[in-house]
Amino acid sequence: MVERESRFDLSAILKAASDPTRRAILTMLAQQGPLRVTDIARRFEMSLNSVSKHIKVLENAGLVRRRTEWREHLIEIQMDPLSAVDEWFAGLRSIWALRLDALETALEDPEDDGTVS
Amino acid sequence: MVERESRFDLSAILKAASDPTRRAILTMLAQQGPLRVTDIARRFEMSLNSVSKHIKVLENAGLVRRRTEWREHLIEIQMDPLSAVDEWFAGLRSIWALRLDALETALEDPEDDGTVS
DNA sequence: GCGTCAGTCAACCATTTGGGTGAATAACAT
DNA sequence: ATGTTATTCACCCAAATGGTTGACTGACGC
Numbered sequence: 001m002v003e004r005e006s007r008f009d010l011s012a013i014l015k016a017a018s019d020p021t022r023r024a025i026l027t028m029l030a031q032q033g034p035l036r037v038t039d040i041a042r043r044f045e046m047s048l049n050s051v052s053k054h055i056k057v058l059e060n061a062g063l064v065r066r067r068t069e070w071r072e073h074l075i076e077i078q079m080d081p082l083s084a085v086d087e088w089f090a091g092l093r094s095i096w097a098l099r100l101d102a103l104e105t106a107l108e109d110p111e112d113d114g115t116v117s
Numbered sequence: 118m119v120e121r122e123s124r125f126d127l128s129a130i131l132k133a134a135s136d137p138t139r140r141a142i143l144t145m146l147a148q149q150g151p152l153r154v155t156d157i158a159r160r161f162e163m164s165l166n167s168v169s170k171h172i173k174v175l176e177n178a179g180l181v182r183r184r185t186e187w188r189e190h191l192i193e194i195q196m197d198p199l200s201a202v203d204e205w206f207a208g209l210r211s212i213w214a215l216r217l218d219a220l221e222t223a224l225e226d227p228e229d230d231g232t233v234s
Numbered sequence: 235g236c237g238t239c240a241g242t243c244a245a246c247c248a249t250t251t252g253g254g255t256g257a258a259t260a261a262c263a264t
Numbered sequence: 265a266t267g268t269t270a271t272t273c274a275c276c277c278a279a280a281t282g283g284t285t286g287a288c289t290g291a292c293g294c
Binding site for chain 1: 127128130132134136137140143144147148149150165193194196199202203205209212213215216218234
């Protein structure tokens with residue numbers, strides 16, 4: 001276990017990903033590679049400003065990185081934070097599965113009443 | 118491909134999961150099994166009403182199911198919707214990986230200029 | 235210098251969100 | 265019948281969200 005834990009803000013990641021426009025931006029970046037803010041904005045029926053704000057939200061969640069090359073801001077997708085979500089899901093599933101195991105055991109072994117804690 | 122697709126609202130799921138209180142509720146339900154609204158609420162420094170509202174958000178996203186047994190509402194976690202998120206992540210990762218493959222190919226084969234579309 | 239292009243910042247607006255309170259409903263306990 | 269328990273509903277409120285427009289900063293083309 002190499003110092004994992006909370007490099008990312010799970011709430012921020014999930015909230016950022018919960019908006020359809022922002023998911024569309026992520027998809028664009030995944031298929032087309034780093035893009036400028038303007039290029040991204042052109043695909044949406046929305047002001048450049050709004051798109052800029054969406055990008056900032058993604059950036060804040062770490063889902064996107066900005067490489068400012070002089071006047072152009074190259075926006076690049078960052079997959080790493082997604083693993084934080086994966087891990088949280090995995091944790092949830094495992095404690096859930098654990099409880100089910102305990103229940104099954106209890107059924108086989110009626111001494112135990114099946115309460116977990 | 119057995120008629121998968123959009124049984125769940127990805128935005129709703131992600132938004133529901135983006136709140137720490139609601140994630141805590143999910144964790145409780147995973148470890149302790151179905152609980153009544155009151156039991157859940159007791160663990161939080163928050164009015165019963167607020168917790169009730171959080172539960173409704175989770176229910177709306179399909180992350181929780183309500184089995185109303187007379188006056189008691191048994192709240193039960195529902196893991197299925199999480200797979201919708203998994204799938205979206207997987208899709209994103211795969212189109213991302215695909216682009217990287219294309220890039221590598223382009224490097225090996227300098228005829229191609231590496232643009233994807 | 236002058237205009238244009240790329241992008242952010244600031245202010246504004248409507249809607250949603252997360253919280254709270256108090257009343258209403260419905261069933262159980264006495 | 266009365267009270268208690270379990271829960272939602274209907275409001276209220278402050279803060280956050282998603283969108284807009286307009287002004288500003290910097291760098292490029294001429």
